[in-house]
Amino acid sequence: MAESGNSYILREFNLGDYNKFSSWWQPDKPPPADSLPIAGLVSGDMKAAGFLANTDTDFGIVTWWQANPKNKGKESYLATKEVIKGLVDIAVLNGKKNVFVYTQRRGMIRLLESLGFNDYNGHLILRLK
Numbered sequence: 001m002a003e004s005g006n007s008y009i010l011r012e013f014n015l016g017d018y019n020k021f022s023s024w025w026q027p028d029k030p031p032p033a034d035s036l037p038i039a040g041l042v043s044g045d046m047k048a049a050g051f052l053a054n055t056d057t058d059f060g061i062v063t064w065w066q067a068n069p070k071n072k073g074k075e076s077y078l079a080t081k082e083v084i085k086g087l088v089d090i091a092v093l094n095g096k097k098n099v100f101v102y103t104q105r106r107g108m109i110r111l112l113e114s115l116g117f118n119d120y121n122g123h124l125i126l127r128l129k
Contacts, residue, residue, distance in 0.1 A: 008082045013040030013049055020046050024066050031064045040064075041086045047071055047079035052087040052099075060091035062101040081111055088115070092128055099126040 022030035039052040050065030067076035091099045101124045117124040
C-alpha cells in the first residue's frame with residue numbers, strides 16, 4: 001500500500017463513509033448500505049472506493065467501485081488504480097485464484113489491463129498466482 005501522507009493511501013470503508021460515497025452516484029441510485037460487501041477500501045480522503053465480493057468459487061468480484069466526481073485531473077485514475085490493487089491483495093489473502101471486474105469504460109479497461117487483467121468484451125479477469 002501507500003506510504004503515510006500519500007493522498008492515495010488506502011483504508012477500510014466504514015459506514016461513516018456511506019453518505020459521501022452514495023452522493024457520487026447521482027443521478028443514479030447508489031447501492032444500499034446493507035448490501036455492500038464487507039471488504040471495502042477507500043483511497044485518499046474519499047477519492048475513490050470499491051468493494052470485493054467474496055464468492056464460494058475461486059473468483060473474487062470487484063463491485064460498486066466508483067471515483068469521486070469532484071476529483072481533479074488524474075485523481076480518479078490514480079485513486080481507482082490503488083483501490084483495485086488493494087482489492088486484488090485482499091483476494092489473494094482470501095485464497096482466490098481470479099479477480100473479476102465488469103466495465104465498458106475504455107479508460108478503466110486500459111487501467112485494468114495495466115494491472116494484468118485480460119479483457120473479454122468488458123469482462124476483465126486477473127488470474128492470480
